[in-house]
Amino acid sequence: MIRGIKGVKDTLPDEMPRWQAIEGAARRFSHLYGFREIRVPVFEVTELFARSIGASTDIVEKEMYTFQDRDGSSLTLRPEATAGVVRAYIEHNLAASPTAQKFYYLGPMFRHERPQAGRLRQFHQYGVESFGSASPQADVEVISLLWRFLSSLGLPGLTLELNSLGEAGDRPAYKAALVAFLKPLEEQLCQNCRRRIETNPLRVLDCKVPTCRTTTDSAPKLTDHLSPFAQQHFEAVRATLDSLRIPYFLNPRLVRGLDYYTLTTFEVTTTHLGAQNAVGAGGRYDGLVEVLGGPKTPAVGFAVGLERISLMLPEGSVPAATKLVFVAGFGQQGMAAGVRLLDELRFLGVPSDTDFRASSLKALLRQADRLHADYCVILGDDEVAAGTLILRHMQTKEQQSIPLEKAAPSIATLFLKPR
RNA sequence: GUGGGUGUAGCUCAAGGGUAGAGCGCCUGACUGUGGCUCAGGAGGCUGCGGGUUCGAAACCCGUCACUCACCCCA
Numbered sequence: 001m002i003r004g005i006k007g008v009k010d011t012l013p014d015e016m017p018r019w020q021a022i023e024g025a026a027r028r029f030s031h032l033y034g035f036r037e038i039r040v041p042v043f044e045v046t047e048l049f050a051r052s053i054g055a056s057t058d059i060v061e062k063e064m065y066t067f068q069d070r071d072g073s074s075l076t077l078r079p080e081a082t083a084g085v086v087r088a089y090i091e092h093n094l095a096a097s098p099t100a101q102k103f104y105y106l107g108p109m110f111r112h113e114r115p116q117a118g119r120l121r122q123f124h125q126y127g128v129e130s131f132g133s134a135s136p137q138a139d140v141e142v143i144s145l146l147w148r149f150l151s152s153l154g155l156p157g158l159t160l161e162l163n164s165l166g167e168a169g170d171r172p173a174y175k176a177a178l179v180a181f182l183k184p185l186e187e188q189l190c191q192n193c194r195r196r197i198e199t200n201p202l203r204v205l206d207c208k209v210p211t212c213r214t215t216t217d218s219a220p221k222l223t224d225h226l227s228p229f230a231q232q233h234f235e236a237v238r239a240t241l242d243s244l245r246i247p248y249f250l251n252p253r254l255v256r257g258l259d260y261y262t263l264t265t266f267e268v269t270t271t272h273l274g275a276q277n278a279v280g281a282g283g284r285y286d287g288l289v290e291v292l293g294g295p296k297t298p299a300v301g302f303a304v305g306l307e308r309i310s311l312m313l314p315e316g317s318v319p320a321a322t323k324l325v326f327v328a329g330f331g332q333q334g335m336a337a338g339v340r341l342l343d344e345l346r347f348l349g350v351p352s353d354t355d356f357r358a359s360s361l362k363a364l365l366r367q368a369d370r371l372h373a374d375y376c377v378i379l380g381d382d383e384v385a386a387g388t389l390i391l392r393h394m395q396t397k398e399q400q401s402i403p404l405e406k407a408a409p410s411i412a413t414l415f416l417k418p419r
Numbered sequence: 420g421u422g423g424g425u426g427u428a429g430c431u432c433a434a435g436g437g438u439a440g441a442g443c444g445c446c447u448g449a450c451u452g453u454g455g456c457u458c459a460g461g462a463g464g465c466u467g468c469g470g471g472u473u474c475g476a477a478a479c480c481c482g483u484c485a486c487u488c489a490c491c492c493c494a
Contacts, residue, residue, distance in 0.1 A: 003485080058492050062420080080494085109494085114420080125494060155461080203492090258493095267494095278494055282480065305494030330452080361452045368456040380452065395456075 007113070007121030015310075017318045022153065022309050023106055023174035026126040028148040033141060035128050038103040040084035042110075046067075046074040052083040052288055054259025063111040077110035080258070082285070082301060083292075085129050090294035094131070101131035106306075107362040118276035118308045125166035127303035131289070136236035139264045139284060140244065142300045143237075146280055147246050150268060150304070156311045157271035158279070160247065163254035164234040165265055166226045168287055174225040175201055181219050189213045205253040221252040230263055237264050260285040264300070272312050279312070280304030325352040325415060326373035328364035337404065338379050341389070344408035350415050368394060375415065379409075 004010060011019060046066050053060050065077040078084055084105055088094070094101055106126045113119060128145060130138050143160070150158055165171060173410055178201050186194055190209045197204060226234065241248055248266075256265050265283035273279070282302025289297035325345060329338020338354060345352040355367040361378065368376040376407070378399075380391035389407050391414075392399045402410055 006485085063447080063492080111493080113492075114490095115486090116490095119493075123494075124482090127494090172428090275489065280494060282494095303494055308494065323422075362450085362454075363446090365454040367454085373454095378453070382452080392453075397453090399453090 001388065002330070004317075005121070005304050007115035009122070018310055018313055019306070022306055022313065024150055025127070025149060026104070026106060029145055029152070030128060033102075033128075033145045035104040035130075035145070038088065038105055039107070040081065040088050040105065041078075042073065043075050043077050044084055044110060046076040048083050048087055049079060052086065052260055052292060055258060057157060058392060059111060060260070063113055065110045065112055079107050079111045079123060080109055080283045080303060081107065081127055082129060082260075082303070083287070086292055086294070086299075087287055087295075088382045089129075089131060090289060090292060093295060095295055102128065103131075104128040107291055114148075114277065118305070118311055120307060123304040125303045126306060127301060129299060129301035131297055131299045133300075134145060134286065136233050136242060136264075138298075139233075139237045139300050140246075142239040142302055143241065143264075143266055144246055146268060146282065146302045146304065150279065150309070153309065154314050154317050155272075155279070155309065156268060156314070158268050159249060160266060161251040161254050161269065162238070162241075162248045162264070162266050163251050164223055164226060164237075164263055165232055165256065165261055166222065166230045166263065168178075168262055169238070170225055170227055170230060172277070174222050176309070177204075177225065178202070178204075178398060182216075185215055188212075202255040205245075207254055216253075216364045222251050233263055246251040256281070256283060260288040260291070262286050266302070268304075270308075270312060273308055276305075276308060278305070279308050322409060323415070324371055324373045325350055325369035325375045325377065325411060326364075326371060327352060327354045327379065329354065329379045330359060330364060330369060331360050331384075333384040334380040337384050337389075338377070341377060341379065341407060345411060348408055348412040350408075350412050374409070377411070 018370055027037070036232045046064070049064060050060050055061075059079050059153045064079055067075055069075050085105060089101070089103075104127065106124070108121070108122050108124050108242065110122055112121060115121060128142060143162075147160055158257055168176065169182055179197060182189070182197050182201060182204060186197065189197075189204065189212050190207065192213050193204045194209050202222075205219065207213065207216075222277070223231075236313045237249075238248075251267075254265055259282040261287065263284040265281075267281040269277045270279050271277070281304075282300070284298070284300045286298040289295065289299060327338045327342050327345070329335045329341070342352055342354060353371065353373075355364060358364045359368055361380065365376060373394055376394055378392055383389050384404070387404050389404055390399050390400055391407075391411060392403075
């Protein structure tokens with residue numbers, strides 16, 4: 001038997017309603033906030049991701065699905081979508097467009113990681129990118145969209161955390177200050193953190209080991225090293241969030257994994273997901289468009305993990321099954337008449353189905369029940385001979401006889417009339 | 420990449436060396452043409468795979484693969 005690839009999952013029909021609920025909400029909220037859909041390729045030239053995400057990040061160093069095209073060029077399955085959206089923004093000169101440059105996307109991403117709860121090799125993200133505005137209001141608009149979208153789904157235990165990473169120039173200075181603080185305390189840190197001092201000192205602040213946390217309690221804070229401009233920006237973001245009554249916590253330890261983030265960063269976490277507690281995250285990335293060869297353009301965005309949302313989605317929030325007419329045609333004449341009736345019903349826009357495997361009326365009715373059909377058409381040889389059919393309402397068990405000739409239109413009016 | 424847990428019927432799980440089982444689901448019948456409920460019957464398994472120990476292995480040992488959780492990292 002050929003099996004699917006590790007960390008790559010099928011979504012079976014039974015699970016689709018919850019996915020459609022999530023994706024439907026994502027589209028609805030995007031449009032509410034004036035974001036328009038954009039679709040970019042699932043694979044791009046490798047260099048795009050190396051340049052945007054950061055050559056020395058884990059994603060680029062060891063998690064990308066990279067392969068050689070037939071002409072020898074290096075291509076990569078997208079590990080995230082911002083890079084591709086920015087590329088398209090530059091390539092099609094969307095900066096010159098008079099309409100707002102706010103986009104959303106929905107689709108699969110690929111990272112070669114060891115699968116785990118809430119983490120797959122092919123996973124799906126919904127994200128938005130807002131280009132062209134450096135205003136703190138643009139940050140807030142994106143955060144508000146994320147927060148209201150997640151809240152609307154009724155996800156439990158959500159927390160919004162906020163931090164500022166400062167302008168591009170602020171981070172190196174802070175990094176140096178942090179390393180200077182950590183070095184003398186190295187003994188008190190866990191193995192991982194000792195390594196992190198060299199590889200990624202900001203991550204030490206994020207460590208979950210309690211002793212590390214107490215050790216770093218008095219560490220210099222990134223927010224104390226912000227330039228006046230960055231400080232002002234951050235304060236404006238916070239004031240606006242307050243005025244919208246969007247609850248958040250300041251988390252000076254909040255750090256982003258991707259290199260391109262600047263100024264505002266945020267993350268929505270939950271207590272209901274196990275180890276992978278990040279549901280969605282994002283921030284401002286004012287330098288990225290320029291880094292990728294475009295005009296200097298401010299931008300903010302976020303991405304959320306749809307599998308993680310799906311894991312948390314309360315049962316009640318998935319909509320009930322759609323309405324259906326089940327046609328139970330049995331016997332030689334009945335089956336033939338049933339096939340014709342199905343065709344007519346569908347032509348008239350009535351969702352209808354049958355089961356060609358079942359031959360007895362009992363088995364057909366059982367199937368109608370399982371599919372939660374609203375009506376079942378009973379159509380055997382006797383009915384065909386009499387030129388009628390029986391229409392059974394599955395819940396009330398009421399049955400009526402209808403002339404075969406007029407059956408499809410009268411079922412259609414009955415079925416399609418508003419409740 | 421590292422560590423732990425688990426692999427038995429479609430699903431959830433029993434059997435801890437002596438004939439592979441239950442519940443749910445599925446099919447059939449009771450109800451000669453009327454679903455759900457009830458009752459009765461039935462189908463469905465190389466116990467992940469390969470080796471080893473043993474008179475005898477689902478069980479014990481070795482290997483391997485898969486799934487899963489966690490670390491790392493991230494959405």
